Amino acid sequence: MTPMNGVPDEPTIQTWSELYLQGKYSVPLDEFMQEHYNAPQSIVVEQNGEYFVANEKGPGYCVLLAGFILLGIEPFVVVFLGIITCVSTYFLARRLFNWKVAFISTLLVITCTDALLMLQRYGHPDYATMAFAVLGLWLFIESLHTFYGNSENKLLYGTALGIAGGVALGFSVTTRYAVVFLLLVLFIYFPAVNYNLLRKSFASFIRSSKFLLPYVIGVLIPMFLLLNYNATVLGAPFESGYNFEQIITVHPEIPGK
Secondary structure: OOOOOOOOOHHHHHHHHHHHHOOOOEEEHHHHHHHOOOOOOEEEEEEOOEEEEEEOOOOHHHHHHHHHHHHOOHHHHHHHHHHHHHHHHHHHHHHHOOHHHHHHHHHHHHHOHHHHHHHHOOOOHHHHHHHHHHHHHHHHHHHHHHHOOOOOOHHHHHHHHHHHHHHHHHHHHHHOHHHHHHHHHHHHHHHHHOHHHHHHOHHHHHHHHHHHHHHHHHHHHHHHHHHHHHHHHHOOOOOOHHHOOEHHHHOOOOOOO
């Protein structure tokens, strides 16, 4: 197997997770150099003429890992992500197709070589992105089925599932910005499953769109926190860490290990 090139993610993820626990979302450049923080995939940000170092990646995964570090169960973050992925994949596929497709889908997820490699690499943020994205999709679709069902408490359960689905999908964006487009997929799925209603009565279709409201509320929670983080740490709400120079570019003497 050909070894991967470039700076590994793990030291940076570990260091920033520990710094987040201390309430530090950026540190002065001088402190970063003096303390010899092992975070080569960090970036240099200028604010009011002063230089700070921040995490290049979205903060979501480091926040998640920080929680596991705080509880003293850091190694179990991989188990946690694996469970979320398998459970979400199974029930999503079962809802959309049948139990046979669900079983095969889950088996493929468990044995996927890329997924296993990412888990071995410290529960890589990309795996967390996938886990929470699938979880969000499943919870959202389940919320629609609950709203349209005959359950006595369908309004309560459907609302809770919709908000949870939005939070999960929104959180996946905080771990990998590129999946922000997934947030719009469900606005395509909704009219697709309600196509017959749309054909019969546009007014009824518009009224039924109220079932999207819990999902939207759920999405806004992590999105607001992410935009606030970006504005505070990076200088603008829609800024990305990938638009800044890495610390190893500014200070090549820092070991990329």
